Amino acid sequence: MDLNLTLIGQTIAMIVFVWFCMKFIWPPIMNAIEERQTQIADGLAAAERGQQSLDKAQAEADDVVGDARKQATMILDQAHARANEIVAEGKADGSKERERQVAAARAEIEQEANRARKELRGQVSAIAVASAEKILRREIDGKAHADILSKLAAEL
Numbered sequence: 001m002d003l004n005l006t007l008i009g010q011t012i013a014m015i016v017f018v019w020f021c022m023k024f025i026w027p028p029i030m031n032a033i034e035e036r037q038t039q040i041a042d043g044l045a046a047a048e049r050g051q052q053s054l055d056k057a058q059a060e061a062d063d064v065v066g067d068a069r070k071q072a073t074m075i076l077d078q079a080h081a082r083a084n085e086i087v088a089e090g091k092a093d094g095s096k097e098r099e100r101q102v103a104a105a106r107a108e109i110e111q112e113a114n115r116a117r118k119e120l121r122g123q124v125s126a127i128a129v130a131s132a133e134k135i136l137r138r139e140i141d142g143k144a145h146a147d148i149l150s151k152l153a154a155e156l
Contacts, residue, residue: 128152 131148 124152 131152
């Protein structure tokens with residue numbers, strides 16, 4: 001192998017080219033690469049934080065939904081209990097009203113029976129007076145008269 005001037009010129013040109021690249025081109029490229037690595041690392045960290053926030057929010061949402069379901073169940077239970085109370089109150093009120101109406105009907109029946117008895121007594125006394133008048137008109141026989149009055153008394 002022969003060393004000649006072309007090889008030395010190419011070597012010097014290569015050394016100058018490498019030095020120029022290392023001095024002026026390599027630092028901006030390395031800065032851009034480092035900046036990009038930093039951005040990627042920050043993005044991954046942000047994604048990790050976002051995932052943690054999402055998991056936390058999901059857990060909180062599950063808790064809120066669970067609490068809402070518990071409250072809904074409690075409200076439904078209270079509504080059913082109140083409905084049962086209202087039904088029981090309605091039954092009790094209906095029973096009281098029925099008893100009141102039955103008592104009023106019985107009182108009315110008793111009044112009608114007393115009125116009918118009074119009216120019947122009046123009719124019986126009118127019949128008795130009429131019978132007595134007839135007896136007195138026909139004959140005044142003490143024994144027959146006593147017998148008729150005893151029969152009338154027995155009927156009353």
